[in-house]
Amino acid sequence: xxxxxxxxxxxxxxxxxxxxxxxxxxxxxxxxxxxxxxxxxxxxxxxxxxxxxxxxxxxxxxxxxxxxxxxxxxxxxxxxxxxxxxxxxxxxxxxxxxxxxxxxxxxxxxxxxxxxxxxxxxxxxxxxxxxxxxxxxxxxxxxxxxxxxxxxxxxxxxxxxxxxxxxxxxxxxxxxxxxxxxxxxxxxxxxxxxxxxxxxxxxxxxxxxxxxxxxxxxxxxxxxxxxxxxxxxxxxxxxxxxxxxxxxxxxxxxxxxxxxxxxxxxxxxxxxxxxxxxxxxxxxxxxxxxxxxxxxxxxxxxxxxxxxxxxxxxxxxxxxxxxxxxxxxxxxxxxxxxxxxxxxxxxxxxxxxxxxxxxxxxxxxxxxxxxxxxxxxxxxxxxxxxxxxxxxxxxxxxxxxxxxxxx
Amino acid sequence: xxxxxxxxxxxxxxxxxxxxxxxxxxxxxxxxxxxxxxxxxxxxxxxxxxxxxxxxxxxxxxxxxxxxxxxxxxxxxxxxxxxxxxxxxxxxxxxxxxxxxxxxxxxxxxxxxxxxxxxxxxxxxxxxxxxxxxxxxxxxxxxxxxxxxxxxxxxxxxxxxxxxxxxxxxxxxxxxxxxxxxxxxxxxxxxxxxxxxxxxxxxxxxxxxxxxxxxxxxxxxxxxxxxxxxxxxxxxxxxxxxxxxxxxxxxxxxxxxxxxxxxxxxxxxxxxxxxxxxxxxxxxxxxxxxxxxxxxxxxxxxxxxxxxxxxxxxxxxxxxxxxxxxxxxxxxxxxxxxxxxxxxxxxxxxxxxxxxxxxxxxxxxxxxxxxxxxxxxxxxxxxxxxxxxxxxxxxxxxxxxxxxxxxxxxxxxxxxxxxxxxxxxxxxxxxxxxxxxxxxxxxxxxxxxxxxxxxxxxxxxxxxxxxxxxxxxxxxxxxxxxxxxxxxxxxx
Numbered sequence: 001x002x003x004x005x006x007x008x009x010x011x012x013x014x015x016x017x018x019x020x021x022x023x024x025x026x027x028x029x030x031x032x033x034x035x036x037x038x039x040x041x042x043x044x045x046x047x048x049x050x051x052x053x054x055x056x057x058x059x060x061x062x063x064x065x066x067x068x069x070x071x072x073x074x075x076x077x078x079x080x081x082x083x084x085x086x087x088x089x090x091x092x093x094x095x096x097x098x099x100x101x102x103x104x105x106x107x108x109x110x111x112x113x114x115x116x117x118x119x120x121x122x123x124x125x126x127x128x129x130x131x132x133x134x135x136x137x138x139x140x141x142x143x144x145x146x147x148x149x150x151x152x153x154x155x156x157x158x159x160x161x162x163x164x165x166x167x168x169x170x171x172x173x174x175x176x177x178x179x180x181x182x183x184x185x186x187x188x189x190x191x192x193x194x195x196x197x198x199x200x201x202x203x204x205x206x207x208x209x210x211x212x213x214x215x216x217x218x219x220x221x222x223x224x225x226x227x228x229x230x231x232x233x234x235x236x237x238x239x240x241x242x243x244x245x246x247x248x249x250x251x252x253x254x255x256x257x258x259x260x261x262x263x264x265x266x267x268x269x270x271x272x273x274x275x276x277x278x279x280x281x282x283x284x285x286x287x288x289x290x291x292x293x294x295x296x297x298x299x300x301x302x303x304x305x306x307x308x309x310x311x312x313x314x315x316x317x318x319x320x321x322x323x324x325x326x327x328x329x330x331x332x333x334x335x336x337x338x339x340x341x342x343x344x345x346x347x348x349x350x351x352x353x354x355x356x357x358x359x360x361x362x363x364x365x366x367x368x369x370x371x372x373x374x375x376x377x378x379x380x381x382x383x384x385x386x387x388x389x390x391x392x393x394x395x396x397x398x399x400x401x402x403x404x405x406x407x
Numbered sequence: 408x409x410x411x412x413x414x415x416x417x418x419x420x421x422x423x424x425x426x427x428x429x430x431x432x433x434x435x436x437x438x439x440x441x442x443x444x445x446x447x448x449x450x451x452x453x454x455x456x457x458x459x460x461x462x463x464x465x466x467x468x469x470x471x472x473x474x475x476x477x478x479x480x481x482x483x484x485x486x487x488x489x490x491x492x493x494x495x496x497x498x499x500x501x502x503x504x505x506x507x508x509x510x511x512x513x514x515x516x517x518x519x520x521x522x523x524x525x526x527x528x529x530x531x532x533x534x535x536x537x538x539x540x541x542x543x544x545x546x547x548x549x550x551x552x553x554x555x556x557x558x559x560x561x562x563x564x565x566x567x568x569x570x571x572x573x574x575x576x577x578x579x580x581x582x583x584x585x586x587x588x589x590x591x592x593x594x595x596x597x598x599x600x601x602x603x604x605x606x607x608x609x610x611x612x613x614x615x616x617x618x619x620x621x622x623x624x625x626x627x628x629x630x631x632x633x634x635x636x637x638x639x640x641x642x643x644x645x646x647x648x649x650x651x652x653x654x655x656x657x658x659x660x661x662x663x664x665x666x667x668x669x670x671x672x673x674x675x676x677x678x679x680x681x682x683x684x685x686x687x688x689x690x691x692x693x694x695x696x697x698x699x700x701x702x703x704x705x706x707x708x709x710x711x712x713x714x715x716x717x718x719x720x721x722x723x724x725x726x727x728x729x730x731x732x733x734x735x736x737x738x739x740x741x742x743x744x745x746x747x748x749x750x751x752x753x754x755x756x757x758x759x760x761x762x763x764x765x766x767x768x769x770x771x772x773x774x775x776x777x778x779x780x781x782x783x784x785x786x787x788x789x790x791x792x793x794x795x796x797x798x799x800x801x802x803x804x805x806x807x808x809x810x811x812x813x814x815x816x817x818x819x820x821x822x823x824x825x826x827x828x829x830x831x832x833x834x835x836x837x838x839x840x841x842x843x844x845x846x847x848x849x850x851x852x853x854x855x856x857x858x859x860x861x862x863x864x865x866x867x868x869x870x871x872x873x874x875x876x877x878x879x880x881x882x883x884x885x886x887x888x889x890x891x892x893x894x895x896x897x898x899x
C-alpha cells in the first residue's frame with residue numbers, strides 16, 4: 001500500500017523526526033519545556049488484549065471486511081464508524097475520543113505491540129507493565145521507575161496515584177505511590193461470571209443453576225438503578241467513576257501528577273460484538289474515561305496526556321464463536337490537550353495473509369515502547385539515557401517516538 | 408477420579424482447611440498425619456496471653472455498659488431540661504447515684520452539654536471479639552492440616568452461642584470456645600457438655616440466668632419464673648436430638664433441674680462478677696424425674712448428674728454421629744459410617760478423640776465423592792491458605808464471612824449454621840462468592856503461575872474444563888479468581 005494514500009500515517013516521516021530529535025543529545029529542549037509546565041500523565045492498562053481492528057478499523061483496507069466479517073465496522077449502516085480520515089474508522093462507541101481527535105487532542109497508534117511475541121495474557125501483561133524484555137520480572141513497573149528517574153526537584157515526581165485496590169504492576173516499585181479506589185469500585189465481574197458459568201455448565205450444573213439465578217437477580221437490580229454502587233455494577237459506569245475520582249485527585253494543586261489504572265475485560269473470545277455489543281460497551285467505558293479526565297481537569301487538560309495500552313492484539317480473522325483469539329499487533333490510544341493529535345500513527349502492514357504476523361495477526365510495525373518513551377521524554381522530560389537504562393532496561397535500540405506533543 | 412487414603416489433598420480438604428502451596432505433594436501417609444495432629448501436645452488449646460478469661464471480659468463489659476447507661480440518662484435529663492441549662496448540675500441533682508462518677512468525669516458530661524461528639528471508643532466486647540477472632544483465624548491459617556481446628560469449629564457450631572445476644576454474648580463468644588469447647592474437643596463429650604451448659608456465654612444465650620424455680624426463695628418472692636429455653640435446646644440440639652423420645656415433661660424437669668445456674672452480675676453479690684455461680688435461692692428445691700430417672704441431689708450436683716446421664720443416652724450417640732459424618736463427609740452420609748461412629752461414641756463413653764480417629768479410619772469417609780460445598784468459613788480459610796497468606800488483620804476475613812452469610816459466632820439460632828450444601832449454594836450466595844473471589848484475587852501479588860497453582864492446590868483431580876478455564880483467563884488475577892471458584896475448590 002502506498003503511503004501517499006494514507007497521508008496521516010507515515011512511519012518513515014515520524015520515525016525520522018524522532019530520530020532527529022533524539023539525535024540532538026539529551027533533549028534539553030523538551031526537558032525545559034516539561035519543567036516550565038506542570039504535566040500530568042495517566043496510563044490506562046486494558047487487560048485481556050484489545051481487538052485493535054474493531055476499535056480502530058482499517059475500513060479502507062480491502063481485506064478487512066472479509067477477515068472481520070460480522071464484527072467489521074463500516075462507513076454506512078445503523079452504527080457507522082466515526083471517521084478518522086479516509087482509511088480508519090473509530091468504533092462508534094467512542095464519540096468523545098472522536099471529538100478530541102478532531103480537536104487535535106487525541107491520536108491513535110496502530111499496528112503496535114511491545115517486543116513480546118507469544119500469546120499468554122499473563123506474560124504479555126508482565127512485559128507491557130514491567131517494561132522488561134521478558135516476562136516474570138514483576139517487582140516493579142516502568143511508570144514507577146520513570147518517576148524515580150525524573151530530574152531532581154521535578155514536581156511531577158512528588159506523587160503518583162494508583163487507582164484500585166492494589167497498584168497495577170506498571171505503577172509498582174520504589175517511588176512512593178498513593179492508592180485510591182472509589183467506594184464501590186470492584187473488579188469487573190461480568191466477564192469472570194461468563195467464564196465461570198461456562199465452567200459450571202460443563203462441570204457442576206448445580207452451581208451453574210444457582211449462580212445464574214444470582215446473576216439474573218443482580219442484573220435486574222442494576223437495571224432498576226439499585227445497587228449501582230455495589231460490586232458487579234455496569235463496567236462502563238465503574239470505569240467512569242474511577243476516572244472521575246482519579247482526575248479530581250490529580251487536579252488538586254498538590255495532587256499526584258501521574259496516575260495509573262487497570263481495566264479488565266477485553267478478552268473477547270466469543271460474541272465480541274462490533275459497532276455494538278460487548279466490546280463496544282467496553283470502548284464506551286474507555287471513552288468515558290477520556291471524557292472524565294478532560295472534564296475534571298479543566299484548564300489542566302492542556303498539560304495532560306492519557307495513554308491507553310493493552311498487552312497484545314487479537315486475530316485478524318474472527319473465530320467460530322464470533323469473537324477473536326489472542327493475537328499480536330493492536331492499537332494504543334492517546335488523548336490530552338498536550339498532544340499534537342488528530343493523527344493515526346501507523347506504518348500500515350496490510351491484511352493479506354502474507355502481511356499478517358504468523359499468517360493470523362495484525363503485524364506490529366511500531367514498537368509500543370517507542371511510543372511510551374516518546375511520551376515520557378517529551379511530556380515529562382526524561383532523558384533518553386534513563387529511558388534506555390532504568391525505565392525500559394536494555395532498549396537502547398528502541399528510539400523514543402518524537403513529535404507527539406504540541407510544541 | 409480416584410480417592411485414596413494416600414491422597415493428601417483429599418485429607419487436607421475433607422478433614423482440614425485445605426492445601427497450602429506444596430501440601431499436595433507431601434511425602435508420607437496422610438492418615439498418620441491426621442492421627443498425629445490429634446495427638447500433638449497442647450491438643451486444641453490456645454495459649455495466648457493476650458486473650459482474656461470470660462470474667463475479665465465481662466467485668467469490663469459490665470463497667471462499660473453501666474457507664475454508657477449513665478451517659479444516656481444524663482443526656483436524657485439534658486434533653487428534658489433544655490439545652491440552655493447547664494447539664495452537670497442537673498445530673499447531680501437528679502441522679503445522685505451517678506454523681507460521683509459524673510463528677511470524676513467532667514470532660515464527659517461537659518461534652519454532652521456542648522454537643523460535641525465523644526472520641527469514638529471501642530466497646531470492650533468488640534475488643535474481645537476481635538482478639539479471639541484474630542487468633543482463631545491465625546490458628547486455622549497456620550495449622551499443618553487443620554483437623555483439630557475443624558473439630559473445634561464443628562463442636563463450637565454444635566454448641567453455638569451468638570454474638571448477637573447483647574454485650575455479654577459478643578464479649579464472651581470467643582472465650583466460650585476457648586474455655587468450654589477447646590479443652591474437651593479431644594476429650595469427653597460429657598465434660599464438654601457440662602462445661603458448655605455452665606458457661607456464662609451459654610447461660611446468657613439461652614436465658615438460663617433468668618430462670619427461677621417457682622418454689623425457690625426467689626420464686627416465692629415472685630421475682631419471675633421458669634425459662635425452658637436452655638433445657639429444651641440441650642435435649643433437642645446439644646444431646647439427643649429432636650424426636651428422639653424425650654417429652655415436654657422431660658424438658659420442664661430439666662429446666663427445674665437447671666434453675667439457679669447463672670452468672671454473677673456486676674455487683675458481685677454471689678461471687679466474682681462474670682463467673683458461673685449456682686444460686687441456691689433460685690433453684691427449684693425438689694427431686695426431679697428426667698427420662699425416667701429420679702434425681703434427688705441437692706444443688707448443682709442434680710444438674711451435673713442429669714447432664715452426665717443425658718450425654719450417655721443412645722439417642723445422643725446417634726445424633727452426634729450423624730452430625731459428625733454429615734459435617735465431614737456428605738450431606739446424606741453413608742448409613743454404615745454413621746452407625747459405626749455411633750458405636751464408637753457409645754463404647755468409649757463419648758471419647759471425642761476416639762470418634763475423630765474412627766472417622767479417619769473409616770473407608771467410607773474417604774471414598775465418598777467431594778460433594779460438600781465448603782461453608783464460608785472453610786472457603787475463606789482455604790483461600791488464604793492456597794495463596795500462603797496469613798493476614799494479621801482479621802477485618803477482611805470477617806467481612807467476607809458477613810457477606811457470605813456466616814458471620815463468625817453469629818448463627819441465626821441455637822441450631823447453629825447449616826451443615827448442608829444447599830444452605831450455601833443460594834443464588835445470592837454464589838453471586839457473592841464470585842464477587843469476593845474477584846476481590847480476593849485482585850489483591851494477590853507474587854503468587855505462582857495460575858496453572859502451577861492449579862497443579863499444586865487442586866492436583867490431578869482438577870478437571871480438564873477447570874484447567875482450560877484457568878489457562879484461558881485474561882489475566883493472572885482472573886485466573887486466580889477462577890481457581891478459587893472452580894468446583895474442585897468450592898467442594899470438598
